[in-house]
Amino acid sequence: MIAVWKHELSNHFHSLTAYIFSAFLLAFVGLGAMLYNIQSAVANFEYVLSFVCLGFVVIIPILTMKVIAEERRQKTDQLLYSLPITTSQIIIGKYLALLVVYLVPLVIISFYPLIFSKFGEVYLLTSYGSMFAFFMMGAALMAIGTFISSLTDNLGFAAGIAIPVILFNYYSVSLAEYVSSTAIGSAVALIVIAVILGFVIRHLTRNDKLAFGVGAVLSIAIAGLYVMDSSGFEGLLPDIMTKLSLFERFYKFVNGVFDLTGIVYYVTVIVFFLFLSVQSLEKRRYN
C-alpha cells in the first residue's frame, strides 16, 4: 500500500495535475479572500470556503479522472493485478495520495485566517471547523471521482461523468424545490430510479436475472409501501435530494455549527465509494 501511495504521489507531482489542482484551488481561495475579507472587510474566512465550493466541480475531476482510468489505458493495471498486493491496498494507496495532493494547498490556505487575525477579529474556531469540513467534503468528492475513474479507460469520459455528477450534487438542493413533492410523484421517481439501478447492474454484471430481480423487487417494494402508507411519500423525493447533498451539509459548518452527523455522512460516502471502486477493480478480473 505504501509503495502504491508513494508511486501515485510522485506520479501526481510528475504530471501537471497536482499543480493545476493546487493552483486553481489557491487562486479560487485567493479571489474569494480578496472579495469577502479584504474588499468587503468581512472577518469570516468560512464564507470564502463556501464561495470556493463550486470550484470543486472542475478541479476534483481534473485530479481524479486519471487515477484508475489511466492505469487501464496504458495497461499497467495488469501489473497491479500481478503484484502481491490486494485491490483494496491499491485503491487506498491511490486515495491517500489524492488526499495528500489535496492537503498541500490546504496547508497554505490554513495560514490565511491567522494572517487575517493580525488585522482584526477573526472567528478562528468557525474558520478551522469549516476548513476541516471543507477537507472532508473534498475527500468525499474525491472518493466519488475515484469510483467514476474506475469505470472506464477513457480519461475524458471519467472527467465528463464526474463533472455533471458533482454539479448535480451541488445544485440538488435548489433542484429539490422544483421536483414534485406529492406522494405519487416521489413514488414514481423512486420506481424510475429502481429501474435505472437495474439497468446499471445489468451493465456492470451482465447478469439479466440479477438486474431484473433487483429492479423488480425494489419497484414492487416501493409500490407496496406506497399502497400501504402513501403519506410517508409526501415530499420524500426533495427530502432525499437535500439529504444526499454533500454541499448542503458543509454550509452548516460555515454557519458555525460543527455538525458531527455531517462528518459521519462524509466518512460514509468515502467508505462506500472506495468500496465500490475496489469492487469495480475486482470485477475486471471476472470478465
Next chain:
Amino acid sequence: MITVEHLTKCYGDFMAVSDLSFEIEEGHVYGFLGPNGAGKSTTMNIMTGCLSATDGTVRIDGYDIFEEPQMAKKLMGYLPEQPPLYMNETPVEYLKFVGAAKGLKGMELAQQVEEVIDQTKIGSVRHKLISALSKGYKQRVGIAQALLGNPKVIILDEPTVGLDPIQIIEIRDLIRQLGESHTVILSSHILSEVQAICEKVLIIARGRLVAFDTPENLEKLRQSSNGIDFMVEALPNEVEEILETLAVYEEYTLDEVETGLLKVHIKADTDDARSVCRQLFFAFAEKQKAIVEMTSKKANLEDVFIELTEGETTSGLSVIEKTDIAGGMDAADETAVHSLYETEDIPDGSDLEESEVEKE
C-alpha cells in the same frame, strides 16, 4: 512447481480455455505455443492472478492462486503481452516502485534494482523516460520488472513480438540465461523461437492442451508417420511389383512425371525411415531400376504444430496410428502421448504440407 488442473475460462458463451491441465517442473524453459486466440494469454493471465477462472485450480509451489494470491504472486514474475510501463517515469523509478510493491525495502531494494538493470542491460537508459525508449528497451524494462523479488517462476507473454531481428536474438539470449536460474514460461506463436529456447513445449489450440513434450520428441512424432518420396526410372506395374515384395509401406501413390519416370510417395509404417530407404534402394537396384532422387520427409515443429492445432477444425483426415506416435517417444513421455489422444482428429500432415505457414 506449477500445477494447473481442469482450468476453464468462459467469456459469456465463448470458451477461451477449456479443461486445461498440466504440470510444470522447476528449472526448465517452457514454451507455450499456439495460434493467435488459442488461449495462451488467457491461461497466463489466470496463472498470474490477473484474471479469474470459471473453473479449475492453479497452484504455484503449493499455493493456490485464488486462495492465497499474495503468497503465490510472490513466487512469480510476469510480463504481460503489452509491457505494463508507466511512460512518464524512468526505468529506475519504475523498478523501484515494482520492487517496493513486491515487498522489497531499503538496501535490498536498491541492490535488486541494480542487479536486474545489469541483467537486462538497461543501464545506459536508466535515467531516460520510458516513453522515449525503443521497443526493445521497453521490453527489457518489462522483463527487469518481472525479475524483481527474485521469483522462482518467470512468465513472459510473447516477449519478442514486434522486435527487430537483432533485438529478438538479444532477448532470446537473455531468456536462455534466465532459464539457468529460474523456471521460465514463455508464450509464442513463433515456432522457431520455441524450438530455439525451450526445453519443453506445450501446444495449445482452441483452449485445449494438444501436446506437451520436448521439441525433439514432437518432431519425432511427425517423422514416425513418415513419408518417403522417390523418383524412379520404371513403369508403374514394375514399381508395384517391387513394392509388393517389400511390404514396408502403408500406402503409396504413383505419379507419372514422364514416360518411364515415376514419382512415388510412400507412407511407411515404421519410425526408422532410413531402413525403409535402404530396402527401397536395394530392391530397385536389384531390378536394374534407377532411383534418381529420394527424400525421406523430415517434419519440423511447424508441421507438428499445424497438424495439432488445426486438427480440431479439419475433419476427414486420417488419424495418426497409435503405434506411430508411441514409437517416437520415450517411456517417460507417456503422459504427453496420452494428452495427444485426447484430441480426436489429428490429421495426416501430408495434406497440410502445402498449407501456408505463418513464418517468422
